[in-house]
Amino acid sequence: MKFMCDGVVLSDAAITVSKACAAKTLIPAYECVKITAKNDGLTLVAYDGEISIRKTMKADVLEEGEVCVNGKFFSDFVGKISDMSIVVSENEKGMKISYGDSSTILQTLPTDEFPSLGGDPCEEYFEVKQADLKNLIAKTVFCCASDDSRPILKGCLLEADQGKLSATALDGFRMAVSSCELVGGTGYLKIVCPARTLTEISRILDGEEETLKLYVEKNMLSVAVGDTVLRSKLYLGEFVRKENIFPAEFTTTITVNRNELIESVERAIILIRGDKNNLIVFEMKNDGARITANSEMGNVAEFVNAALQGKELKIAMNGKYLLDALKALEEESVVLSFNTPVSPFTAENAEKKQSEYLILPVRTNA
Amino acid sequence: MKFMCDGVVLSDAAITVSKACAAKTLIPAYECVKITAKNDGLTLVAYDGEISIRKTMKADVLEEGEVCVNGKFFSDFVGKISDMSIVVSENEKGMKISYGDSSTILQTLPTDEFPSLGGDPCEEYFEVKQADLKNLIAKTVFCCASDDSRPILKGCLLEADQGKLSATALDGFRMAVSSCELVGGTGYLKIVCPARTLTEISRILDGEEETLKLYVEKNMLSVAVGDTVLRSKLYLGEFVRKENIFPAEFTTTITVNRNELIESVERAIILIRGDKNNLIVFEMKNDGARITANSEMGNVAEFVNAALQGKELKIAMNGKYLLDALKALEEESVVLSFNTPVSPFTAENAEKKQSEYLILPVRTNA
Numbered sequence: 001m002k003f004m005c006d007g008v009v010l011s012d013a014a015i016t017v018s019k020a021c022a023a024k025t026l027i028p029a030y031e032c033v034k035i036t037a038k039n040d041g042l043t044l045v046a047y048d049g050e051i052s053i054r055k056t057m058k059a060d061v062l063e064e065g066e067v068c069v070n071g072k073f074f075s076d077f078v079g080k081i082s083d084m085s086i087v088v089s090e091n092e093k094g095m096k097i098s099y100g101d102s103s104t105i106l107q108t109l110p111t112d113e114f115p116s117l118g119g120d121p122c123e124e125y126f127e128v129k130q131a132d133l134k135n136l137i138a139k140t141v142f143c144c145a146s147d148d149s150r151p152i153l154k155g156c157l158l159e160a161d162q163g164k165l166s167a168t169a170l171d172g173f174r175m176a177v178s179s180c181e182l183v184g185g186t187g188y189l190k191i192v193c194p195a196r197t198l199t200e201i202s203r204i205l206d207g208e209e210e211t212l213k214l215y216v217e218k219n220m221l222s223v224a225v226g227d228t229v230l231r232s233k234l235y236l237g238e239f240v241r242k243e244n245i246f247p248a249e250f251t252t253t254i255t256v257n258r259n260e261l262i263e264s265v266e267r268a269i270i271l272i273r274g275d276k277n278n279l280i281v282f283e284m285k286n287d288g289a290r291i292t293a294n295s296e297m298g299n300v301a302e303f304v305n306a307a308l309q310g311k312e313l314k315i316a317m318n319g320k321y322l323l324d325a326l327k328a329l330e331e332e333s334v335v336l337s338f339n340t341p342v343s344p345f346t347a348e349n350a351e352k353k354q355s356e357y358l359i360l361p362v363r364t365n366a
Numbered sequence: 367m368k369f370m371c372d373g374v375v376l377s378d379a380a381i382t383v384s385k386a387c388a389a390k391t392l393i394p395a396y397e398c399v400k401i402t403a404k405n406d407g408l409t410l411v412a413y414d415g416e417i418s419i420r421k422t423m424k425a426d427v428l429e430e431g432e433v434c435v436n437g438k439f440f441s442d443f444v445g446k447i448s449d450m451s452i453v454v455s456e457n458e459k460g461m462k463i464s465y466g467d468s469s470t471i472l473q474t475l476p477t478d479e480f481p482s483l484g485g486d487p488c489e490e491y492f493e494v495k496q497a498d499l500k501n502l503i504a505k506t507v508f509c510c511a512s513d514d515s516r517p518i519l520k521g522c523l524l525e526a527d528q529g530k531l532s533a534t535a536l537d538g539f540r541m542a543v544s545s546c547e548l549v550g551g552t553g554y555l556k557i558v559c560p561a562r563t564l565t566e567i568s569r570i571l572d573g574e575e576e577t578l579k580l581y582v583e584k585n586m587l588s589v590a591v592g593d594t595v596l597r598s599k600l601y602l603g604e605f606v607r608k609e610n611i612f613p614a615e616f617t618t619t620i621t622v623n624r625n626e627l628i629e630s631v632e633r634a635i636i637l638i639r640g641d642k643n644n645l646i647v648f649e650m651k652n653d654g655a656r657i658t659a660n661s662e663m664g665n666v667a668e669f670v671n672a673a674l675q676g677k678e679l680k681i682a683m684n685g686k687y688l689l690d691a692l693k694a695l696e697e698e699s700v701v702l703s704f705n706t707p708v709s710p711f712t713a714e715n716a717e718k719k720q721s722e723y724l725i726l727p728v729r730t731n732a
Contacts, residue, residue: 070663073636073637073663073664076636077633077636077637080629080632080633080636081633094664095664100669101654101669102630102633102666102667102668102669103667104633104637104664104665104666104667105664105665105666106637106663106664107662107663107664263446264468266446267443267446267447267468267470270439270442270443270446271439271443271470271472288467296473297436297439297472297473298439298460298461298470298471298472298473299470299471300468300470300471301468301469301470302468303466303467303468
């Protein structure tokens with residue numbers, strides 16, 4: 001194998017693809033990038049057992065072939081020669097990268113150890129505006145579980161139905177639901193996509209108005225943006241349904257200024273830093289809402305103007321969860337809706353109901 | 367105690383002063399800021415046993431008094447109310463901060479537990495341009511030792527003599543020497559100042575052309591910038607003398623393009639990441655210099671154009687130390703000077719000799 005190419009283009013491709021390299025694994029191939037030189041270009045691909053990213057680029061191929069090298073080293077290294085023209089070849093010692101008067105040998109791995117992914121995009125798909133998808137991901141993915149106790153919760157439920165794409169994420173303590181318009185598709189589709197995959201898709205999106213087709217086949221998702229193709233395994237199993245969890249009615253509802261509430265909660269959280277529950281107490285009365293937090297450092301008593309509808313209520317919660325939800329909402333006014341001190345409550349925009357957050361309260365003895 | 371003040375001003379003062387709060391200590395007072403309200407203003411001061419920072423500011427003092435609170439919490443907290451007018455008072459529960467319709471109580475510490483610093487600036491001082499001092503600190507302080515094996519090496523030797531201020535720092539493996547012009551002073555002065563103190567001084571400097579007076583009394587340094595006064599203990603003991611360590615003559619000297627060499631060393635270091643010696647081999651020949659590095663990931667062979675004077679030489683070194691020195695130098699061309707593969711070598715600008723670096727080579731079996 002031998003090819004010549006521009007350092008910037010190769011570095012750019014290496015950075016994109018190496019995002020799918022595993023960081024720590026017992027399977028060396030999962031840390032690798034496979035480079036295939038064929039016809040008038042290169043294909044770089046990395047696969048960590050869950051996500052694969054493939055990118056094609058132009059190059060002067062002098063001798064066709066393929067080679068497999070550590071992705072992190074390769075991408076860091078070519079990032080440092082991006083202002084030069086590069087010649088890459090293979091010899092018995094490994095992959096030789098020549099630039100200027102210098103050269104570097106990187107250890108290679110037999111290419112047959114690189115796992116095959118197989119399968120072309122099939123015919124089922126749904127299509128959304130890139131900006132809408134990016135927004136949908138940002139509004140939900142932070143509520144996905146990060147531990148392995150229930151693996152399916154590390155994913156986000158995506159459901160394409162009747163011109164709408166909705167996303168649901170939950171970690172056992174809180175839940176996010178958001179939706180956007182579909183531009184097109186082949187009909188009803190329901191998948192559970194790993195949160196990491198959605199984050200990577202968000203990263204490779206390069207447009208606003210352009211649309212993106214997300215192809216689905218059995219347990220695989222596949223998207224193409226320019227020369228980059230990302231494929232990911234999907235999670236199988238039953239996902240919690242929003243309808244079973246979101247209360248249909250509420251007995252206490254307050255409307256508050258979002259920024260004012262964010263600032264109050266942020267101050268309350270400073271004092272309880274280090275407490276894993278981030279416990280704050282929210283008390284809604286006719287004249288407004290009070291937020292209190294106590295720790296050995298001191299105590300905060302915040303007053304926030306709020307319009308109350310329904311019964312007065314006192315409820316304890318994880319302030320961090322409320323803050324995350326408030327920051328993901330967009331409008332000047334938000335609505336918080338409650339029932340009892342031990343039942344889940346919701347947060348949403350006062351006007352635009354695209355995203356909704358449900359949070360479990362914290363039971364206290366007091 | 368009771369005062370009213372502007373949130374931004376108080377927040378700014380708290381951030382400045384809390385830089386001298388200890389992070390982890392068995393003495394709670396070292397983590398505190400002491401606030402004294404008197405006449406028409408406040409004095410905030412923090413002291414961690416080594417450095418103290420004091421700042422004065424205007425405030426509406428309704429009742430004189432003093433209070434002592436955790437500096438990190440206080441500074442983070444007032445940072446979140448900086449857009450409001452604040453009333454601070456003391457009651458039996460602690461320090462009460464009132465803002466808008468909200469209020470927060472912070473636990474206080476008896477003010478008599480706050481250590482007294484005492485002493486006014488005495489008459490001995492030296493004076494430098496702020497920009498020159500900042501530069502001098504940046505060029506040397508990274509070579510100070512970071513471990514406690516020889517405490518005095520955690521400091522930087524400052525010597526004011528005959529219109530020149532020179533700084534020397536070393537960590538046992540490398541040494542930095544830099545100097546700048548003195549604007550004035552009371553005569554010969556020699557101190558060993560903690561690296562951390564110099565970093566903090568650098569941070570509070572707010573001008574370029576303005577000069578700064580550094581007052582010295584026995585084992586104390588004191589500087590004032592605007593309303594901020596920083597005082598620091600100095601280290602006592604004999605510091606290594608540059609003259610005893612820098613070789614007077616060299617048998618091999620090369621002149622190289624600084625950026626070209628930086629890029630080559632950076633590439634070499636990527637492959638030996640994780641090796642604590644960052645071992646690279648430098649080989650100087652008549653036609654130029656070669657840099658090689660080996661690891662299980664592969665090997666780099668860099669060629670750098672270099673003008674050689676004297677004997678050809680091959681020497682092994684810590685690439686990271688060379689890189690730090692090259693980055694601190696300023697000119698397009700730098701000069702590296704060597705004797706044998708086991709004797710220290712130097713790096714300096716080709717023209718302006720204000721800073722000079724000495725690095726110990728690494729002994730290898732090869």
